[in-house]
Amino acid sequence: MAWGKAGSTTLTSAGDTVTVSGLSDNKYFTVLGYKQSSGTSDFNWRVGNGSADSGNNYARRQSSNGGSDTTNTGYSRMFADNGGASTPSFQVGYFVNIATEEKLNITHSVSQSTAGAGTAPDIRESVNKWANTSDLIDVIQGVNVEGGDFASGSNVSVLGSDLTTSSNKPTDVQEGSRFEETDTRKMYHYFESGGTDIQDKTLVQNGDDITYSGGVIDVNIGSSSSSEGDYLLHTLNVPITTTDFVLDFDYKRVSGGTGVFGGLVFRSNQSGESVENSNTGDYIRTSPNAAGSSMNMYWHNDGDSTETELGYLTGLNSAGSWNYLRLTRTNGTNIKLERFSSSARSGSADAEAAVTNLSATWGLSLKYIGGYCAYASGGGLEEHFDNIDLSSTTKLWKELGT
């Protein structure tokens, strides 16, 4: 980590605030503030989370030109410059930023005073605190409470202590692009997954009880036990190497069955292309119950003898109605299945089934997505899957080697 530019705002017209917002989480900030004035103004700090806090949540201490210290408590802002002048001032502030602790500040300020070399500038040395103990600072503001304004050109610049390097690989490139990393000699292939409806891709079919028609995966097992092992497979042209992804899909039970199981399966980058729940490889699969009122999820770790249940997602709509589901993996150990009331999947989910302790070795860097039929001793099951959209927010570049 390193000091770097966390944000900077320069006024282009007169105003009472100069605000830098959207600051990332940094333990320390160094803030440079330069005030130009239109009329009489002063320069004070406010900080906040989401917006600058103008409540009486500050306490402060200052000395001007070496005079005795004065303090204010329950105040609406921190000290910075000497205030009440129509001439520029310059302040350097150091902030420490821990969410659960009061935020502390040390500020040194010089104010120009009357223009010209005949008048010495003024100094204010201050220490300040924001008594908030629940939020990180993500907004730092210079604020004027005098009758005039900050003039255009006034600036607040924030340096953060914990900025990190960022990936240099572009994301506004065509699918299939190749990135040649000159410092590591590695090559990468670009897989554009964001918002892709996988049903637009080429599908591989095995057997005839799972078909793709009209944009819908139709699992229709009928009554034949020979259906077991049928699948309809989409092989992602480039595996997603990230463990973070969101997979939306719509599910509808058309008709119930007995002794039959089928659903969607999401498999990791294993050898072979079987998609049934064969207790081999790393995979996760849906398993709607026969009544169509709930959906269970199972995951399997390669080498284990049995699957592990994620738990039931309850309250599915009755046969004939679509359910709007979302499978989310947010990191190496967490995965959840959610049910939403509309296809927009906005707001909170209506129900959720989750696991938070996946094996550290578990993969599921998605390579295959498909419908499967696992057990068909009974029959009569028909279910539809539609609008299967896969998106991944990071690391869409697949390493090919050196």
Add this chain to the structure above:
Amino acid sequence: MCALTYHAGRRIQGTSADAVSGGWKELARTTLGSGNTNINVTSIPDKRYYMILRNTLGRSGGGSNGGYQFNGDSGSNYAVRRSGQGGNFGTDANFSDLDLWDANSPQILGVDYLVNKSDKEKLLLSHVNDSNTAGAGNAPNRAVILGKWANTSDAINRIDLNSMNSTTWNSGSEVVVLGWDPADTHTTNFWEELASVELGSAGASLSSGTITAKKYLWVQVFFEHLGGSNPNTLWRFNSDSGNNYANRSSHDGGSEDVETGISHLDFYGQTNDSNGFINMFIINNASNEKLVIGHTILAGASGAGNAPSRDEHVVKWANTSNQITNITSTSTNGNNYGGKSFIKVWGSD
């Protein structure tokens, strides 16, 4: 920002990551190779903000004050307000230089900030540690200077540190000019992170661990106070517990507290009954005493109804054979620092 190159066949070439952009960047530096009365730093690019690290050596005899001149302007265009040892601020007006604190001492460390807008007067903030006579028996002096260059037509392109008399600074004296501008996208950061250590759980020692030796150090420390009895804070460099430190400080603008021949630095040591935050700069040459300029805020009792306190420090470690490679605060009274306490150290040569 690292450049990407695009080629036929959807081929793209670039490096693995962008470095962090927009830190303080070294713009120019002059280091004396032999004794001289002036240290001139030229060809300075126009940046909104400058941070100047000033380390002068060996001055003796003659007048005591040196000062800045900008763009070679020796006219009566400077004004200064200045305080030494926490005393009253005196002023100079219509001076021919921006008169700094530069006593007849073996060594001076100045850390200056300067705002630079061509159509506005240039404003300077400076904090100084003046080593005073060598040895831990002599506490350093401290000064605060603010000044202006009343020019409203030019951006700064040259900074001269002039002795204003015939006395000279020794070889090795230098002025380093760093710049920061809102438009900067460079990735050449002067300050390199050397340590970032969070205590994690309550403990009696907060240490940087071993750090790479650098000429200039910037240290920031947060102390979490656990309530109840206070830990003490014995800051030491390289685990030196000999009586090799001297300290001058003021609490809440009060009278100077001078300690000489002590076994540790005394930051956050006087009123450490609350969380504290320390900012310090250090000049860290092996053959010279190590000088520290520091400021501290003590949060006081929790809540906005309780004002914080402040300390101003100058310190020296009288070692003249080693660079600092470890910075540690130890509590020896049986009371611990909170687990959220942490120290970060940045450095550069």
